Amino acid sequence: xxxxxxxxxxxxxxxxxxxxxxxxxxxxxxxxxxxxxxxxxxxxxxxxxxxxxxxxxxxxxxxxxxxxxxxxxxxxxxxxxxxxxxxxxxxxxxxxxxxxxxxxxxxxxxxxxxxxxxxxxxxxxxxxxxxxxxxxxxxxxxxxxxxxxxxxxxxxxxxxxxxxxxxxxxx
Amino acid sequence: xxxxxxxxxxxxxxxxxxxxxxxxxxxxxxxxxxxxxxxxxxxxxxxxxxxxxxxxxxxxxxxxxxxxxxxxxxxxxxxxxxxxxxxxxxxxxxxxxxxxxxxxxxxxxxxxxxxxxxxxxxxxxxxxxxxxxxxxxxxxxxxxxxxxxxxxxxxxxxxxxxxxxxxxxxx
DNA sequence: CGGCAGGATGTTATCTTATAACATAACGCC
DNA sequence: GGCGTTATGTTATAAGATAACATCCTGCCG
Ligand SMILES: [Zn+2]
Ligand SMILES: [Zn+2]
Ligand SMILES: [Zn+2]
Ligand SMILES: [Zn+2]
Numbered sequence: 471x472x473x474x475x476x477x478x479x480x481x482x483x484x485x486x487x488x489x490x491x492x493x494x495x496x497x498x499x500x501x502x503x504x505x506x507x508x509x510x511x512x513x514x515x516x517x518x519x520x521x522x523x524x525x526x527x528x529x530x531x532x533x534x535x536x537x538x539x540x541x542x543x544x545x546x547x548x549x550x551x552x553x554x555x556x557x558x559x560x561x562x563x564x565x566x567x568x569x570x571x572x573x574x575x576x577x578x579x580x581x582x583x584x585x586x587x588x589x590x591x592x593x594x595x596x597x598x599x600x601x602x603x604x605x606x607x608x609x610x611x612x613x614x615x616x617x618x619x620x621x622x623x624x625x626x627x628x629x630x631x632x633x634x635x636x637x638x639x640x641x
Numbered sequence: 642x643x644x645x646x647x648x649x650x651x652x653x654x655x656x657x658x659x660x661x662x663x664x665x666x667x668x669x670x671x672x673x674x675x676x677x678x679x680x681x682x683x684x685x686x687x688x689x690x691x692x693x694x695x696x697x698x699x700x701x702x703x704x705x706x707x708x709x710x711x712x713x714x715x716x717x718x719x720x721x722x723x724x725x726x727x728x729x730x731x732x733x734x735x736x737x738x739x740x741x742x743x744x745x746x747x748x749x750x751x752x753x754x755x756x757x758x759x760x761x762x763x764x765x766x767x768x769x770x771x772x773x774x775x776x777x778x779x780x781x782x783x784x785x786x787x788x789x790x791x792x793x794x795x796x797x798x799x800x801x802x803x804x805x806x807x808x809x810x811x812x
Numbered sequence: 813c814g815g816c817a818g819g820a821t822g823t824t825a826t827c828t829t830a831t832a833a834c835a836t837a838a839c840g841c842c
Numbered sequence: 843g844g845c846g847t848t849a850t851g852t853t854a855t856a857a858g859a860t861a862a863c864a865t866c867c868t869g870c871c872g
Contacts, residue, residue: 481785510868512820532857546823551859556820567738568793570829570858585778587787600781603774607756607796610771614652615801616758622739622795625778630786681839683849703828717852722830727849741829741858 481587481596482629483526493523496574500562503578509560517541518553519574522563527593528571566595568624573597585623591632652758652767653800654697664694667745671733674749680731688712689724690745693734698764699742737766739795744768756794762803 483492500519504511511519521534531550538545554572557563561578565571566586573586573595583604584597603623611618628636654663671690675682682690692705702721709716725743728734732749736742737757744757744766754775755768774794782789799807 479784482787510819514821530857531859544822546821547859548823548861549821552821567795585781587782587785589787590790596785598781598785600777602777603781606771606773606777607794610756610769610774611758611796611798613650614758614767614769615804616653616760616796617799617804618796619761619798620796622793622797623778624738624793625782625787625789625791626793627782627790628788633786633788681848683838685850701828702830715851717850718830719832719852720850723850 477600478598481598482589482594482631483596485631489525492526492576493520496523496562496576499578500557500560503560503562507560509556514549515553515556518550519557519562522554522557522572523574526573526595528566528569528573528588528595530569530571534572564597566624567622568626569595583621583623585625587629588624588626589629589632590626591628591636594629596629648771649769652769653760653765653802654767656802660696663697663747664691667694667733667747670749671728671731674731674733678731680727685720686724686727689721690728690733693725693728693743694745697744697766699737699740699744699759699766701740701742705743735768737795738793739797740766754792754794756796758800759795759797760800760803761797762799762807765800767800 497516497520500511500516503509517538518534521537522529524537531547531554534554535545535547535550538550554563554565558565558572561575561580561582563572563574564584564586566573566588569588575584576597577599582599584599585603586595586597588595604621607621607623608618668687668691671682671687674680688709689705692708693700695708702718702725705725706716706718706721709721725734725736729736729743732746732751732753734743734745735755735757737744737759740759746755747768748770753770755770756774757766757768759766775792778792778794779789
């Protein structure tokens, strides 16, 4: 019933890691997801997904637009928004509401509602799927008589890598 | 330490209630909060706060701008945004990230991080302060090595009043 | 093959949300 | 009354998102 994803206790990747691997994995998973759902992962959509995965920092639609503009003559906002909407519907990207930005999902497939950790220092975001948070929410809302359809859980703060710097620096 | 607010198990008000009382209460509390903090609750700011409290539906900055425009000749966006920022800093209004809109806080005073329940049918939003959700979040994030500074918890769904209609209607 | 239907993309214009930068006015204190 | 601070007015623009319509593919049927 409740989507059960393995809870990763270490949602942030190491600062140095083989990021190309992140990208290729994401693209491979996307292909699988679309094959299963019947969605058509066109060149444009794959390209947008790849741009979203460019880094672990949430990317604004207009950032993607600009990046896309470097490879093609003319790109207009609807192009990007439509691709993003498709990817979101397939569960391949998430929208970070508090940033108006998008980030790739690293566990697509089962539809799920994650929690997003956003570092205000390095700008990276990571997805978590802590069942206790999910359960606490469902429980609390049920008691309030509220029917939950789409939870949004975003945490702004400092990631493990940035915490020390910030302590020393200016906090 | 952790801001302890009484947990209201019934965050949504009755559909019919003395809403003028909500408004006057909110304004009175605002005056008290500002007196304590040294913030200056000017006429403009009070007016904006009153507009935010016009209903229990989150209000966009431009809705407020338009409403304000009916009472004054010229109002520009910065006027409204500055007032909203002041009110937010005083803890008198909250911003609903997923709606780009603002709603009055019904328990100002102690700084706190609430959870927001948003009904997609009637558009109302209600604030909750369920300690379990807060605790689950702090716990899960701490385990991830993340320093939480500003949590955002928003739940889109159906309020107790709208649930029956939606069930019958089109769901 | 040829045409057709649906889905995907291109194109233009417009809308909503938010802020930068600078000018002026009000206030609070002495 | 003078002065520093805070608040507001004003203008312009940045940033984010969508509506509406045109065109182009792609798979399918005959
Ligand atoms: Zn990576
Ligand atoms: Zn960081
Ligand atoms: Zn009320
Ligand atoms: Zn409702």
